[in-house]
Amino acid sequence: MSASDVQTLTVSGVSKVFQVRGRGHRTVTAVDDVSFAVAPGAAVSLVGASGSGKSTLAKMITGSERPTSGEITFGDTSVGRLRAGGLRQLHRRVQMVFQDPYGALNPLHTVEYTVMRPCQNFLGMSHAQASDRVAELLETVGLVPAAQYAAKLPHQLSGGQRQRVIIARALGSDPDLIVADEPVSMLDVSLRAGVLKLLAELRRTRGLSLLYITHDLLSARLITDEILVLNQGRVVERGQTKQVLQHPTDKYTIQLLNAVANPFADGSGRPANGSKATNGRGTT
Amino acid sequence: MTIITSVPPPQAPGTAPPVRIGAASAVLGPLRFIGRALRTLWSNGKARTGLIILGLIVLAAIFAPLIAPHSPTATNFAPYKGPSATNLLGTTGNGQDVFSQLIFGARVSLIVGLCAGALATLVAVTIGLISGYRTGPIDEVLSFVTNLALVIPALPLMIILAAYLQGRSVWTIVLVVAFTSWATGARVIRSQTKTLRTRDFVTSAVFSGERLPRIVFRDILPNMTSLVAASFLAAATAAVLAEASLEFLGLGNPSTVSWGTILFAAQQQNALLTGQWLMVFAPGLAIVLLMVSFTLINFGVDALSNPRLREK
Amino acid sequence: MALLEARGVNVVYEPTRGQRIWSVRDVDLTLEQGEFVGLVGESGCGKSTLGFALTRMLRPPAHLSGGVIRFDGTDVASLTGERLRRARRDGFALVLQSGMNALNPVRTIGHHFGDVLKANARPGDDLSRDGIGRRAAELLEAVRLESAMLTRYPHELSGGMRQRVSIALALSLQPRLIVFDEPTTALDVIVQQAVMDTIKDLQRERGFSAILISHDLGVVLEATDRVMVMYAGRIVEDQPARVMTHGLHHPYTEALLGCYADPRADVVELGGIPGSPPDLSVPNTGCSFAPRCPLTEDICRSQDPPLLSLAPGWAACHVRARVAHVEEEVRSVR
Numbered sequence: 001m002s003a004s005d006v007q008t009l010t011v012s013g014v015s016k017v018f019q020v021r022g023r024g025h026r027t028v029t030a031v032d033d034v035s036f037a038v039a040p041g042a043a044v045s046l047v048g049a050s051g052s053g054k055s056t057l058a059k060m061i062t063g064s065e066r067p068t069s070g071e072i073t074f075g076d077t078s079v080g081r082l083r084a085g086g087l088r089q090l091h092r093r094v095q096m097v098f099q100d101p102y103g104a105l106n107p108l109h110t111v112e113y114t115v116m117r118p119c120q121n122f123l124g125m126s127h128a129q130a131s132d133r134v135a136e137l138l139e140t141v142g143l144v145p146a147a148q149y150a151a152k153l154p155h156q157l158s159g160g161q162r163q164r165v166i167i168a169r170a171l172g173s174d175p176d177l178i179v180a181d182e183p184v185s186m187l188d189v190s191l192r193a194g195v196l197k198l199l200a201e202l203r204r205t206r207g208l209s210l211l212y213i214t215h216d217l218l219s220a221r222l223i224t225d226e227i228l229v230l231n232q233g234r235v236v237e238r239g240q241t242k243q244v245l246q247h248p249t250d251k252y253t254i255q256l257l258n259a260v261a262n263p264f265a266d267g268s269g270r271p272a273n274g275s276k277a278t279n280g281r282g283t284t
Numbered sequence: 285m286t287i288i289t290s291v292p293p294p295q296a297p298g299t300a301p302p303v304r305i306g307a308a309s310a311v312l313g314p315l316r317f318i319g320r321a322l323r324t325l326w327s328n329g330k331a332r333t334g335l336i337i338l339g340l341i342v343l344a345a346i347f348a349p350l351i352a353p354h355s356p357t358a359t360n361f362a363p364y365k366g367p368s369a370t371n372l373l374g375t376t377g378n379g380q381d382v383f384s385q386l387i388f389g390a391r392v393s394l395i396v397g398l399c400a401g402a403l404a405t406l407v408a409v410t411i412g413l414i415s416g417y418r419t420g421p422i423d424e425v426l427s428f429v430t431n432l433a434l435v436i437p438a439l440p441l442m443i444i445l446a447a448y449l450q451g452r453s454v455w456t457i458v459l460v461v462a463f464t465s466w467a468t469g470a471r472v473i474r475s476q477t478k479t480l481r482t483r484d485f486v487t488s489a490v491f492s493g494e495r496l497p498r499i500v501f502r503d504i505l506p507n508m509t510s511l512v513a514a515s516f517l518a519a520a521t522a523a524v525l526a527e528a529s530l531e532f533l534g535l536g537n538p539s540t541v542s543w544g545t546i547l548f549a550a551q552q553q554n555a556l557l558t559g560q561w562l563m564v565f566a567p568g569l570a571i572v573l574l575m576v577s578f579t580l581i582n583f584g585v586d587a588l589s590n591p592r593l594r595e596k
Numbered sequence: 597m598a599l600l601e602a603r604g605v606n607v608v609y610e611p612t613r614g615q616r617i618w619s620v621r622d623v624d625l626t627l628e629q630g631e632f633v634g635l636v637g638e639s640g641c642g643k644s645t646l647g648f649a650l651t652r653m654l655r656p657p658a659h660l661s662g663g664v665i666r667f668d669g670t671d672v673a674s675l676t677g678e679r680l681r682r683a684r685r686d687g688f689a690l691v692l693q694s695g696m697n698a699l700n701p702v703r704t705i706g707h708h709f710g711d712v713l714k715a716n717a718r719p720g721d722d723l724s725r726d727g728i729g730r731r732a733a734e735l736l737e738a739v740r741l742e743s744a745m746l747t748r749y750p751h752e753l754s755g756g757m758r759q760r761v762s763i764a765l766a767l768s769l770q771p772r773l774i775v776f777d778e779p780t781t782a783l784d785v786i787v788q789q790a791v792m793d794t795i796k797d798l799q800r801e802r803g804f805s806a807i808l809i810s811h812d813l814g815v816v817l818e819a820t821d822r823v824m825v826m827y828a829g830r831i832v833e834d835q836p837a838r839v840m841t842h843g844l845h846h847p848y849t850e851a852l853l854g855c856y857a858d859p860r861a862d863v864v865e866l867g868g869i870p871g872s873p874p875d876l877s878v879p880n881t882g883c884s885f886a887p888r889c890p891l892t893e894d895i896c897r898s899q900d901p902p903l904l905s906l907a908p909g910w911a912a913c914h915v916r917a918r919v920a921h922v923e924e925e926v927r928s929v930r
Binding site for chain 1: 784785815841852856862
């Protein structure tokens, strides 16, 4: 097996069927025969509205749920069959960035504590070593001066800062794949560019693979190359992100496109006033 | 896109809090926690009042030999006497000084109240955390046991247990009271654990490689501090009353000096008929004051889980 | 006479412990009959607080501190008790973000309508079961729901449907003004558009004035006639919606516009705004946006700009107003 296989996430024919408790034997098919792969260094987005199955898929990939059928492998590890110990090992390589910056941080723990734990648990670092690593990570995610942020509690940070802490925590174990579940949906629009750019940078500088889960096609376009559109558990469209968004074939994709908040109906992608008051822009 | 970093809020030079060193904080941790808790409680008006009352009772209990004018058990006074210069609250039928008994009695009520309350809360937290964290058969069994304990009336059960147990000591009372009052707390803690368990930061802890005990004790439990403290204070309040009731019914050890035994003696000696109403009123008031102090402190407990109060 | 005229509205948030926060500072707002206005801003800018203040729905420790809110000639800022209740009944309604969660889970939808209609009955209202049933069915139809919903319970409805029920309840007293506070934010993204369309249609059909509070500039530009941008508790721009996507604007508005883009474009650029909003517990000197503004000049740091003319509307920016003024002068000379 080549070295690159070690870091490829392969999802083949995965389905998840939930039993509904109560009268009768109703079942809910949250995910229906989904297959895709995330190669090392690749960025793939799973897009859909709620109920599309994307969150359930994310849970199965990170080991929080077991697929009813199909296989999920990360490198040589079969994710679907892991138990507690194996899951911990998986989490060293597959990390998650959560949606709610206000709920994903323990309100009573300092930033340092939160970011330090994966370093200590997975990399076996001593307190002092982990502390140094925390400082590095905080700088990587743009929270400088690191020493100042390390001692802060979540309520002292803004939404964007919290999300950066969440990303720093995810980087703690030096993972190969990051599963980001709607990381900017709950942030103000002015803060999104920064966090998205950070994710894109991390992918470039660390060779991380990124599985980006969202309902927002704009952010998917900005940081991923490949896109899968999910509707009620099934993949209805897939391909290169730019291609799919410019030439969508499925009705659902078109619906999602229309739902993107866009003040510029002319489709030029830029505000029509020539003056740009913001500090610099980048392109994708 | 260019990286746009958030600018940290401006800070006066030299005031940035230093990053804590690990080893020292492990020892100082619990102490700091208690100090912080007291400061938090002190800032709430009602809780402050409660703390003061409790403080006075505790001081009276600790310094009883210094404060009480006489020995509580010495029977060298004229019996059935009303208040006088030597016996501020009068004497019992056995010639004992009621006031000294009152002071020394604080010890028993405090010990039983706090210990039984703590024991009941410990059981409640253990059972609540376990059944709240894990769904499935464990939860079902523990919930059933909790419901059973809730349904059985506490006082009759206490009476039966106290009557049957050998060795009538203060510790028997503590065990009996704790045994019958853990269930309410367990219920509440189970619900809160279930809620916290679904929060993202618990999932985040799992992803950080934390093991179950650590998640339960370092992630979930600290977020329930207010709840646990409130449960403890409620249990302690109930314990004080329960202890006094058992003693009053004669199920305690009659040779111990406690507020309950003063009431027991008062009843045996028909204190109200002999005009010694203080012998009934004083311990009764003392019991009520202790219970009220716990309840008042409970008003300030909500803030304990509030991280904003951890700011320096 | 304008339907709503607010002058000098200030809202201060005074917790028992901690600092005072001035969430809304000196806001003037005019709303004509039948106008649909959008109030846009990010977290903490005070837009929801302003919406609550205008409908007198503030709860302690937040309270109105000075200012006049004239609704149809009457100053509602000073009303209390029964008079306030009546003013609300006859005038304005509020639809909340979690309005769908405001439905009582153990009561049917029909019961909710009965509650509202009976509690706010005017003389001459038909309060019989049939009468209420008929009115409720009408209202449900107006929000594109079937009248069969009346016998259902809230948990049997989806989020979008529940929000429509909230809107129908708001309409039931035929208010002259409805304030929508982030009505679609908590809904699934595809449902958002449908509910927004319904709101737009209703406003056009029934002619009530409406204030749409949202953090989403795209939604606001699509639905409203006029947009007001809020920053740090103040209104910093007030323009007709149609001019927002071109021409000069307040630097914050321009920065905000730069945070949106079309995912279909060949080249997609996305901006952000560096820095963070100011601390509202300290009074500010100069323009609140100055620390983050690329156009800052000395005057910006010392003088807090009021809303200055920036045709066809207003913007609280010294630099922009001056440039516009000069341009106008140049034009009038030619």
